[in-house]
Amino acid sequence: MLQCVLKFPMGFFEATPSGRILNRFNKDIDTIDIFIPENIDLWMRTFWYTVAVLLICCALTPMFLLMIVPLTLFYWWVQRFYVATSRQLKRLESVSRSPIYSHFSETITGSSVIRAYGRQTSFIGISDKKVDENQKCYYPSIVANRWLGVRIEFIGTCIVLFAALFAVIGRKNLNPGLVGFSLSYALQVTMSLNWMVRMTSDLETNIVAVERVKEYSETKTEAPWIIPEKRPPKDWPIEGQVDFVNYSVRYRDGLDLVLKNLNLSVKGGEKVGIVGRTGAGKSSMTLCLFRILEAAAGEIAIDKEKIADIGLQDLRSKLTIIPQDPVLFSGTLRMNLDPFDNYTDEDIWKALEFSHLKRFVTSQSAGLNHECTEGGENLSVGQRQLVCLARALLRKTKILVLDEATAAVDLETDDLIQSTIRTQFEDCTVLTIAHRLNTIMDYTRVLVLDKGEIAEFDTPTNLINKKGIFYGMVKDAGLA
Numbered sequence: 436m437l438q439c440v441l442k443f444p445m446g447f448f449e450a451t452p453s454g455r456i457l458n459r460f461n462k463d464i465d466t467i468d469i470f471i472p473e474n475i476d477l478w479m480r481t482f483w484y485t486v487a488v489l490l491i492c493c494a495l496t497p498m499f500l501l502m503i504v505p506l507t508l509f510y511w512w513v514q515r516f517y518v519a520t521s522r523q524l525k526r527l528e529s530v531s532r533s534p535i536y537s538h539f540s541e542t543i544t545g546s547s548v549i550r551a552y553g554r555q556t557s558f559i560g561i562s563d564k565k566v567d568e569n570q571k572c573y574y575p576s577i578v579a580n581r582w583l584g585v586r587i588e589f590i591g592t593c594i595v596l597f598a599a600l601f602a603v604i605g606r607k608n609l610n611p612g613l614v615g616f617s618l619s620y621a622l623q624v625t626m627s628l629n630w631m632v633r634m635t636s637d638l639e640t641n642i643v644a645v646e647r648v649k650e651y652s653e654t655k656t657e658a659p660w661i662i663p664e665k666r667p668p669k670d671w672p673i674e675g676q677v678d679f680v681n682y683s684v685r686y687r688d689g690l691d692l693v694l695k696n697l698n699l700s701v702k703g704g705e706k707v708g709i710v711g712r713t714g715a716g717k718s719s720m721t722l723c724l725f726r727i728l729e730a731a732a733g734e735i736a737i738d739k740e741k742i743a744d745i746g747l748q749d750l751r752s753k754l755t756i757i758p759q760d761p762v763l764f765s766g767t768l769r770m771n772l773d774p775f776d777n778y779t780d781e782d783i784w785k786a787l788e789f790s791h792l793k794r795f796v797t798s799q800s801a802g803l804n805h806e807c808t809e810g811g812e813n814l815s816v817g818q819r820q821l822v823c824l825a826r827a828l829l830r831k832t833k834i835l836v837l838d839e840a841t842a843a844v845d846l847e848t849d850d851l852i853q854s855t856i857r858t859q860f861e862d863c864t865v866l867t868i869a870h871r872l873n874t875i876m877d878y879t880r881v882l883v884l885d886k887g888e889i890a891e892f893d894t895p896t897n898l899i900n901k902k903g904i905f906y907g908m909v910k911d912a913g914l915a
Contacts, residue, residue: 442656454537463644478634481627496601525640527572591625661746672738674703675833675864682733708875711884755832757840761819763811769803790825817848837867
């Protein structure tokens with residue numbers, strides 16, 4: 436299941452709360468590994484014990500056979516009624532548990548913001564409310580258990596009653612020792628009957644966990660990571676040319692297109708700025724390049740190679756992105772820069788020097804083994820962004836994508852990143868989603884998107900002279 440979840444499309448994680456996924460790996464896996472085998476074992480024991488008791492009673496007093504049929508029918512009715520109710524109550528309890536996990540996970544992630552605004556009491560209240568909702572679904576299952584207990588006790592009492600009654604009626608032909616043996620077993624049958632119904636119920640309700648895990652195991656995953664017969668050359672791409680041909684895309688089936696019929700060609704080594712209002716489709720273009728979003732129509736080609744025909748690993752390993760929100764993991768700085776140990780320490784120090792991080796790293800006692808906390812919280816936003824830049828310098832792929840990489844950093848860090856990109860990625864194709872227009876004014880061309888369509892695509896100078904959308908944006912930014 437983990438293998439499948441790791442290969443799910445990104446749209447799945449956007450539509451599925453994290454608590455629901457955690458619930459699958461936590462409660463459902465625990466149920467499959469521990470509770471279901473125990474349920475089967477206990478059910479088999481109680482079933483054969485009950486059969487043995489009934490056989491002993493029937494063998495000693497054949498008249499007991501007359502009572503087996505009505506008691507069995509009543510027992511079957513109680514079991515079916517309880518199991519059907521219990522299964523639904525279990526499902527409700529399981530569904531109401533997922534929001535607790537989601538809220539807890541979100542609270543831990545945003546704990547610093549919650550404390551800053553003094554909203555601890557509010558979030559504790561929300562958590563308590565979600566736990567109360569869960570308990571509302573759990574309490575009826577306890578009531579149902581008591582309902583079952585009363586009726587099973589009645590059936591067990593009837594078995595003891597009739598076993599004793601028929602023994603008294605046929606006392607002249609029975610051995611007292613065998614009668615005592617029969618009654619002693621009959622007295623204990625109530626517990627086995629009770630457990631058999633509970634185990635049947637638990638087994639039926641816990642099987643839902645198998646269904647839920649199976650659902651994730653069979654959910655559609657991303658395209659294959661490697662397609663052996665369609666692997667590109669090792670030095671691909673050589674030029675870094677990117678072509679969009681009649682390209683359209685949507686986030687999920689049934690939603691509107693976010694990019695509509697794009698036709699453009701970016702030559703190898705060109706520096707292209709991508710601008711547009713919020714929701715114009717800028718970030719969607721980068722998602723399409725990495726095939727995080729699959730095409731609804733048309734195609735993208737890199738150096739004449741259609742990216743839809745090759746494996747995701749072959750494609751994504753040849754592209755580099757510096758995202759708006761830098762991603763770091765718990766571990767050493769070296770691990771964050773080179774997680775697969777593909778580069779030497781010398782290469783890493785060189786990348787750190789070009790990314791203006793060398794002074795910071797040398798000032799740390801552990802150097803490259805400096806520990807980064809979860810999400811890189813012990814580094815500033817600017818430093819985290821520079822780590823991403825150093826990562827890009829190490830990979831040095833032919834195509835570099837910057838998704839508003841400098842939107843959240845100060846002007847000084849922005850200047851450092853831009854100067855490094857201009858010098859170290861001079862022969863690479865650079866696609867920059869720009870937040871600050873001054874960073875792309877010296878680019879080869881600028882692509883202006885509007886409502887998912889290409890509105891303008893030319894050199895910055897020509898676009899300003901046309902006095903179109905780009906001119907208006909430049910004027911608003913005080914650059915014209």
